[in-house]
Amino acid sequence: MMCPTCGSTDIKKNGTTRRGKQNYRCRDCGRQFVEDPQWKPKSADTKAMIDRLLLERISLAGIARVMQVAEAWLQGYANATYEAVPQQVEVIPKAQQRLDVQMDELWSFVDDKGNEQWVWLAIDARTREIVGCYIGDRSGTSAKALWNSLPAVYRQCAVCYSDLWSAYPTALPSKRHQPVGKETGKTSYIERFNNTLRQQVARLVRKTLSFSRRLENHIGAIWNFIHHYNATLRTKLAAG
Template structure:
């Protein structure tokens, strides 16, 4: 018998565990353990695979079946992954000059369809970079949060194209804002991104049962 912590062989019996297995104690480091424990830590390869599968349109139950792990463990791994996601986008610095931004907002749900959460996005029309994001209601305050999430050079110089939602008019300076219809093509890139996200993230599909139960997980998944 070898201590799994220090490798010592000076081991004594120390009663039984709550599962009825013989419990042992190391006299050198004090570690208590059982022989052939039922619970084993997951390999790093399994954790890495789960993290990659979280980027695909696969339910957590499907990931658990594919990796032969429990759904509760996969849920804990997903929660940890969502919490570690940075909440700011990295944008390549731009010099002052003519810039074009496309903005749009679209509806999602958390826990049930009565709890609507709107995803607000801003994209550079030239580089296709995500410049800003906000998830909340469809109010002026959310439009303001999206506008303030943009880098300063875009708030100073960019021409912004949006749909006709009134919240944009009250937030974006009128000299740099233009409301356009879908037929103009001036918001086509951000509209295409919205469709892509709905295809990649199951909880964003219009008719879905894959609801997030927590807003934090919803934001992390997006």
């Protein structure tokens, strides 16, 4: 028998665990351990697969069944993953020139449908990158937060097309904003992305049992997909 920490074979018995298994202690480094422990650290391959599954329309319970991990462990892993996700867009650098941005807001909820959380999004009409995001209520304050989430070059050079929702004119500079009807097609890309988001993120499906119970996880899951979406676009643009 070898110590799992230092590899020493100078091992002695050290009582039993609360579950009745023989406990051992390394005389060299002091590490206590049991032979063939039930709990083992998850491999890097397992975590990498879970990271990919978190980007799909699968509930945490479904991922736990597929990967054969405990739901409690998976919930803790997902919490840590979402907390680490940056809440700021990463986009291809742009020159100071005319840019076209489409904006829209997407309904969602956390815990129950009375707790509405609107997902405000902005997309570059040429590259299709998501260039702004904010999750909050449907007020002008949230529209302003969406505007502030845009990279500086967009706030300086872009014309932002939105629907006729009243919050936009109160938050966006008039010279940078143009409200339009759906029939113009000038918000079609962001509306299509809303559909993509609902198809990929299970907690955004309208009639779902995979809804978020914590606002932090709701926000983290959305940002996690946005970063993946933009990274995939950058790879395609670089290859093409």
